[in-house]
Amino acid sequence: MALDKLIGLAMLAVASAVFTYYTIWVFVLPFVDESNILNSFFLPRDYAIKLPFLLLLIAGLGVGTFIGNVLIKKAEKEKLKKSKKSD
Structure with missing residues (x-):
């Protein structure tokens, strides 16, 4: 695989991970109980x-x-x- 394709794939993976993290943080976490262990993976x-x-x-x-x-x-x-x- 060419280096530019590898870099593009890495950038896509990072962007997807950030999008998923932020979406869960903003849209799911407010409905989860504060004592849940899921809250320990996210910032305030x-x-x-x-x-x-x-x-x-x-x-x-x-x-x-x-x-x-x-x-x-x-x-x-x-x-x-x-x-x-x-x-």
Whole structure:
């Protein structure tokens, strides 16, 4: 199996596991008795909102940083082209 297919399969497995964990955490756990052993596998429920918000914030900062970096490099290239044209 090619490395890219293996990496894709691993990413799909991780995404599926996270989706299943979060779905059980948010939609099933509120109906389970608090003394049940299932509760020991999950974080407190208030993190169900805090963690996705934090991940979304980090992803937004990453995308903004990437776009800013691309725009700065593009401006530097155009500036270099203009300086070469004027010579």
